[in-house]
Amino acid sequence: TANHAALIVSDDGGDHWRIGATDSWPIADDGTFRQKPSEMTMTEGADGTILVSGREQDGTDLGHRTQAFSRDGGTSFTSPFRALPDLYTPQVQGSTLRLGNRILLACPGDPDRRRTMMVRSSYDGGRTWDSVDRGTVVTTDWSGYSDMVGIGGSAVGLMYEGGAIDARDEIRFARFTEDWLQPRRGPDPTTIDRAPHAPRAAVLGGAGETDGVFGDALEFDGTDDAVRLPYRDRLPLGKKDFTASLWFRYTATTGEQPLLWMGGVGGTQPQVWLRGEPASGRLQALITVRDGASAPRSASVRTTGAYNDGQWHHLALRRGGGQLTLFIDGTSVSTADVPGSVSRNAPFGVHIGQKLDSRAHFTGAIDEVRVYDRALSDAELTGVRTTNAPVTRDTVLWLPMDRVSGSH
Template sequence: MLPLSERRPPGARRFALPAWLCALSFAVLAAVVLAVTPPSRAAASTTIAGATTTATTASATTATTASLTTQVSTEPFKARENYFCTRIPALVTSKTGVLLAFAEGRTRLTTTGCHDVGDNDLVLKRSLDGGATWEALQVVVGAGDALAHGNPAPVVDAVTGRITLLYSSSDWNRDAAKPSRSGFARTVHAVHSTDNGLTWSAGVALPQLKAAGWSWVSTGPGHGIQLDRGPHHGRLIVPGDHTAGSNTTAGAHLSYSDDGGLTWQLGATTAPVAKSGSYPAELTVAQTVDGGVYVNARNSEPTRCATNEHRLETTSADGGASFAAPFTPVANLDTSPTFGSLLRLHAQDRDGKPNRLLYSGPSRLGAGPLEDRRELAVRSSYDEGKTWKTVGTLVSAARTGYSDLTVLSSGSIGVLYETAGNIPHGNVVFTAFTEGAMDTAEKELRRPRTADTRERAAGEPGNHAVIHGGAALGARGSGKAMEFDGQDDYLRLVCSPSLRVDDRNFTVTAWFRHTATTGTLPIVWAYGMPGTDPLKKGRHFSVRAEPGTGTADVLRATVGTDIGSTEVTLPSSYNDGGWHHVVFTRDSLTLGLSVDGGVPATAVMPAGNSATERNLTPTGEFNIHIGARPDFPNQPAGVAQLFRGTLDDVRLFQRALTPDEATLVRDGSLAVATEDERLRLGFSTIW
């Protein structure tokens, strides 16, 4: 073993900045979305001396997160503590009950970067008291080099107590502005510890875990497992994924060891599939009661808006040597594209309790890797992963990313997960709770929907709206409408290709009613917001009532492109408590806004030099909000842009309707421009 004290100690991390740069860093940090404490250095000794090591501690608390009562909640890895940020958590419990929390320690490349590529190390903190306190940070891999190390995948051999950490490494172009691994071989390596993570062996390359023709290989992330039943009893299994064919095809695989982690073989491997479609990555595994392996994976569909099924699954019946079937979508598991973790909690033939698997991951349905990584929850399967309950336990309502699960020596459940302020990663938090507390806090996690009732081609999915808060059906004449309380009620249309307006003409129509005298009441707000997302450059369209006095009382519609925003207004917010019908169109470069069939107010957009400069839709993922500004619930203090009133019959057409067609829509016709209709929310049912 090579003691960590003989490698680069954590206190010697290349993070000593001159005073002027520290000041600049802090100024930049204030504008960056990571919500962290000011830059600080972790208390750390230069030698690792077991339980007496100078420790970075976070006081244990008995807290209530949402309705979940936790035993402990601490923050083992904080952004700006030794590293610019920490990501990709992995968690295991040693044979003797020591908790080992791993993560990627990522160095700063740019003022806003927490980059996958860069001079990234694999770091560790140990806890001897169930996560209440954590020892000093250890650099397990990367202390003596500037390589890009990542994807920690630890696994514990219950026989010897040996802990093996598989990980992936590559060089990179050393370009801080545009970091890239392109052209550099990525390989799998392993380090071992036989003393509960106090010391670690030197890294050993495992070239056999990267098949010929693979251009990329990755481990985990997250913990591996050991089989403890069946013909492969004692086998260690760590999942991974890879790409091939000049990075044009992708696949998933399992690696296994039959000697406690000393040697490894490549096992199950999927047939290559094109990266242009759905494919599995970032796998997590759990043993089934028949000795098999259940495999759950992130759906890495590159066009994330093409699907709402963000998890894939399969099994292995031969100890991970092969997959029993191709990966297929996991039903009824609302989540976003991210890594999630599996954990075997009970096996009835051993502890008398119903068979139970746990899964941790964001429970908000959505395609955005940043915006929709929220509401970390633990959900259960009682039939070995065949089905997943839609009820579960909310661990954190905040923005949260990757997570990993373990069972503590006490029998409690531990979760290590990413979180921050306005983005879902940067810090790594640990929390623990009993199974009883988890079950007591269970609630329905699947948010209700209201249906898109437009005519659709056979097999075409509907753009059904997800209901947030307590938005509920109310009355409108003999029919129904959706009521919003102005506190936390809104609807969200998860992105799909058919909701992309791009540079085309369009029409939005809706019935609305309100009596508000102040504030901004969004009726429809699609995509982003001006000035808040430099990558999307404020591409959006919106219609909102702005009640006030005098000239401040308006109905406003806006669009935003890469070259600027344009708005059109009517001199009333229509807050008389009556029903009003709004029509907003883009016809070439002309915007039109009218209410109740009146003469439209108009404005002209900048011409732009290309379709790109006239495009209203972000290139990546998006949401369309009904009744809220897109940044809810993360609006700045004092901002509460939510609709207070009632909406009905919200429609979107991908062309400009004629005045006669708009009249037909207002009169309730369902046969208007159906070939161009992309959304019709009639608010007749909630399901």
């Protein structure tokens, strides 16, 4: 009837034990639940606060990691476990360790599969964590469970599952010092998001300005350039109708060319994406949904051309009226919608020009990216495409992609 997480505490060196902090999450009649914190690891911060970091498995809350804090030696939690939507990792055990003014988290960095063992840092006792692009990669091989321990001085020992073929092929040991970790990085360059009360979006990898359809646009190098939106509650689209709209220009003939990615990644995680697939001669949009406790379902819609002619083209995806419709330069092709949430269970990120697992980047330019949490009318979409009409109601994100602020 519920999922429970608890700390078992000894106050006399282990001779006697008692149940300390507990947290419970009820299971609904339809079999769904918000969280199931498990495989927890504990680290004491410099102020004595205990960070309890756990694996999150199949809950409806966004994210594959969850955490809570105790300020009384494990007797109680300061608040219930909170999932971390934008901490990219698969469903897996992870390990934490305090090192100097950081707390370290070791776990795979791929949000779908157990691969790319990575060490990420928190500088505020675990309340916030470095994004995946700021982490230090131990290996890009398959990798899984881990444990960290201080081994004298400033050295850390990391024992983890890893392998070239499967995450459980071997037990590996790595030794590192703080000097090996990525140094703490200053703020990324940013670009404006015109959605109400939205913070600026991070511009990654050195993406720069180029001529656009309306004003300037951003150019992406296909290697590490992207725009990433900081997580906020308005971004997940859930079960709502929605409309996504953008301009693109590219000449690539191979590879995945991600334009817009919202949600998770992989065959089972709720998500929305639009991308070019030039080797297959098409553009494709896809949604994956979860509805209640039923298995995930997907629907996709494709064009009959890749539109990789180096010219600007307008692409839009609309969910509404039981249809999933893809528009290319005002011409539509539709398929049946699949009801359910496009943002649930999985880690959640919004990227322009990058696949969520960082394994595909766009080569070309993107302009005027908008998402609304309703189905825009045909007339509204035409206005957006032809005159860049300022549709403001129900705006989830609106990136003009005109300017980059801050140093690279």
